[in-house]
Amino acid sequence: MSTSIIEVEGLEHQYGDFKAVNGISFTVGKGEIFSFLGPNGAGKSTAINILITLLKLQKGEACIAGYDVRTEAEKVRESIGIVFQEVTLDRDMTVWEILEFHGRLYGMTRPDRKERIAEILELVKLGGQKDMLVKKLSGGMKRRLEIGRGLMTRPIVLFLDEPTIGLDPQTRMRMWDYIRTVNDEGTTIFLTTHYMDEADNLSDRINIIDHGKIIASGKPWELKNELGQDLVYLETSDNPRARSIITDLVSISGVSDKGKGILITTNDDGTKILPLIIEEIRNSGISVITVNLKKPSMDDVFVHFTGRELRDDKPGKSPATFRRR
Amino acid sequence: MVNYGFMTIYWRDMIRFVRFKTLLISSLIQPALWMAFFGIAMSASFDRLGASIPPIPGVPEVQYLTFMAAGVIAMTTLFTSLFGGIVLLFDKNWGLMREIMASPLPRDHIIFGIALSGMTKSFIQVMIVMIFGLLIGVSFFAGYTIAHTVVALLGIMLFVGMFSIGFLFFSAAISISMDTPEGLQGIITLLSMPIFFASNALYPVSAFPPVLQAISTVNPLSQLVNGVRYFAIGDNFTTMGIHYVYTPADILLSFTVLGIFAISMFGVAWWRFKSAVVT
Numbered sequence: 001m002s003t004s005i006i007e008v009e010g011l012e013h014q015y016g017d018f019k020a021v022n023g024i025s026f027t028v029g030k031g032e033i034f035s036f037l038g039p040n041g042a043g044k045s046t047a048i049n050i051l052i053t054l055l056k057l058q059k060g061e062a063c064i065a066g067y068d069v070r071t072e073a074e075k076v077r078e079s080i081g082i083v084f085q086e087v088t089l090d091r092d093m094t095v096w097e098i099l100e101f102h103g104r105l106y107g108m109t110r111p112d113r114k115e116r117i118a119e120i121l122e123l124v125k126l127g128g129q130k131d132m133l134v135k136k137l138s139g140g141m142k143r144r145l146e147i148g149r150g151l152m153t154r155p156i157v158l159f160l161d162e163p164t165i166g167l168d169p170q171t172r173m174r175m176w177d178y179i180r181t182v183n184d185e186g187t188t189i190f191l192t193t194h195y196m197d198e199a200d201n202l203s204d205r206i207n208i209i210d211h212g213k214i215i216a217s218g219k220p221w222e223l224k225n226e227l228g229q230d231l232v233y234l235e236t237s238d239n240p241r242a243r244s245i246i247t248d249l250v251s252i253s254g255v256s257d258k259g260k261g262i263l264i265t266t267n268d269d270g271t272k273i274l275p276l277i278i279e280e281i282r283n284s285g286i287s288v289i290t291v292n293l294k295k296p297s298m299d300d301v302f303v304h305f306t307g308r309e310l311r312d313d314k315p316g317k318s319p320a321t322f323r324r325r
Numbered sequence: 326m327v328n329y330g331f332m333t334i335y336w337r338d339m340i341r342f343v344r345f346k347t348l349l350i351s352s353l354i355q356p357a358l359w360m361a362f363f364g365i366a367m368s369a370s371f372d373r374l375g376a377s378i379p380p381i382p383g384v385p386e387v388q389y390l391t392f393m394a395a396g397v398i399a400m401t402t403l404f405t406s407l408f409g410g411i412v413l414l415f416d417k418n419w420g421l422m423r424e425i426m427a428s429p430l431p432r433d434h435i436i437f438g439i440a441l442s443g444m445t446k447s448f449i450q451v452m453i454v455m456i457f458g459l460l461i462g463v464s465f466f467a468g469y470t471i472a473h474t475v476v477a478l479l480g481i482m483l484f485v486g487m488f489s490i491g492f493l494f495f496s497a498a499i500s501i502s503m504d505t506p507e508g509l510q511g512i513i514t515l516l517s518m519p520i521f522f523a524s525n526a527l528y529p530v531s532a533f534p535p536v537l538q539a540i541s542t543v544n545p546l547s548q549l550v551n552g553v554r555y556f557a558i559g560d561n562f563t564t565m566g567i568h569y570v571y572t573p574a575d576i577l578l579s580f581t582v583l584g585i586f587a588i589s590m591f592g593v594a595w596w597r598f599k600s601a602v603v604t
């Protein structure tokens with residue numbers, strides 16, 4: 001991570017009067033898996049579209065693989081691979097044709113294409129579907145094909161916009177393994193997601209992005225540590241009063257409402273603090289209904305930084321997991 | 326490295342052309358149908374009209390069907406080329422264009438690739454119209470030697486190619502600027518009617534009012550028709566009592582007009598593509 005592959009400074013983008021990206025700065029080191037985690041409409045795709053030169057750079061500076069996004073767009077394009085958020089496969093072409101077309105677009109030579117297509121088909125396990133029309137592939141196969149296509153030209157940076165959207169849990173896991181493999185081979189990865197577990201599992205560094213701004217950034221464990229060591233969730237017969245009682249206890253760094261109960265962040269071992277908490281509450285004549293002790297998850301991190309109530313955000317449920325406020 | 330990037334676009338478009346069988350077949354049958362119904366129906370009445378006028382001695386007389394065949398060739402090329410860019414619009418709407426726009430392929434190669442495949446389709450259609458026409462009695466290349474016929478064919482293809490490429494550039498320019506196929510269809514319908522009717526494709530221009538005559542003389546479609554008639558019928562003939570004489574200078578001028586048209590349309594397309602944002 002000594003050299004940086006992506007450098008972005010003060011990036012802004014406006015659609016009409018609406019600022020979709022509002023002053024973003026970051027650097028991505030060589031070989032990193034770097035992610036943007038944010039709800040729908042946060043500005044993730046917009047930021048990616050600027051970096052991959054599909055949108056004009058309106059304000060700020062951006063450099064990819066040493067090339068200026070503003071003035072050396074063609075060089076940037078040669079250095080990157082892209083997997084778009086929406087499917088961009090021609091349904092009426094075969095798997096082989098999709099890859100052949102892509103290789104040609106990027107000016108690969110015929111022997112080079114032949115070799116690479118064979119490798120990619122092997123990698124994404126689509127060798128058996130080589131001559132199948134895209135419209136006959138399953139969603140997961142299509143996504144694999146797109147990721148394979150993004151890798152075909154051996155890019156220095158691979159941009160993945162919501163790579164596992166709409167995939168079943170098993171396929172997602174395999175996708176993650178696959179993305180890690182690609183990363184191990186030296187490809188720097190820029191990924192956007194609104195799945196907590198995906199960001200947590202894959203990223204070397206996470207940036208929580210909301211309303212066009214990066215509001216928190218760090219390694220997954222660093223972000224979680226900001227919330228203290230353990231989280232205690234309590235439901236009591238009188239939450240507001242319980243809250244005011246607990247706030248003053250030692251080793252407690254914060255209390256907030258969550259759902260039907262309250263969420264307590266601690267900065268010491270939760271197993272030792274929990275009995276004290278319960279005792280204090282009981283002594284005030286409030287009964288404790290439910291208790292839960294856990295390590296902070298990415299979900300908690302997200303709530304902490306965005307101040308937003310989280311919904312269950314597992315794949316397979318409603319894709320519109322977040323709502324804009 | 327010489328960049329043949331446009332061949333990539335060409336290759337893909339041709340794959341689609343042969344893959345969609347119904348589209349392929351209808352695009353091949355349609356011009357033949359025009360030729361058959363329109364030609365046979367109209368030629369009977371027009372020929373009766375011309376029969377009353379005494380022929381000019383030494384000048385070959387050409388039947389209306391033959392005269393009109395050149396018009397059908399031109400018309401087929403016009404429609405195919407005007408719609409040739411629509412694939413770009415579909416690509417854009419289906420999100421497929423993003424892959425191309427984000428690739429290192431220079432944007433003018435997209436324009437060239439689409440123009441080349443549109444031109445190929447026109448060539449195929451024109452061949453079909455001619456073969457079918459000859460079968461139903463169009464007397465193209467009458468009395469030509471084989472060498473003369475080959476030259477004539479090349480001449481026709483040169484005109485068809487130059488004409489179609491101009492309208493394909495135009496079509497590409499509109500397609501990349503529009504959001505819906507309906508919008509494109511509207512513009513094309515609006516334009517194709519005057520282009521078609523204010524031309525010498527089906528009727529002698531001399532019957533037109535002066536304004537229409539003036540439009541018809543600069544109309545690219547008329548230039549194409551001139552070229553096709555010159556190469557397929559000859560430089561001196563009568564039809565329906567009207568005497569047609571083409572000098573090589575006339576034909577060169579027609580070709581030049583088509584060339585200028587194509588270059589300007591490329592300019593328009595280039596401008597539209599440069600400012601196109603596809604996300």
Ligand SMILES: Nc1ncnc2c1ncn2[C@@H]1O[C@H](COP(=O)(O)OP(=O)(O)OP(=O)(O)O)[C@@H](O)[C@H]1O
Binds near residue numbers: 015043044047
């Ligand atoms: N072409 C456009 N014109 C106007 N507004 C747009 C356009 N594209 C995006 N926006 C707006 O910009 C904001 C950011 O959109 P963007 O697609 O970047 O979000 P995102 O973080 O990728 O969201 P998602 O998770 O839903 O993909 C949204 O409020 C969206 O409505």
Ligand SMILES: [Mg+2]
Binds near residue numbers: 045046085
């Ligand atoms: Mg997005």
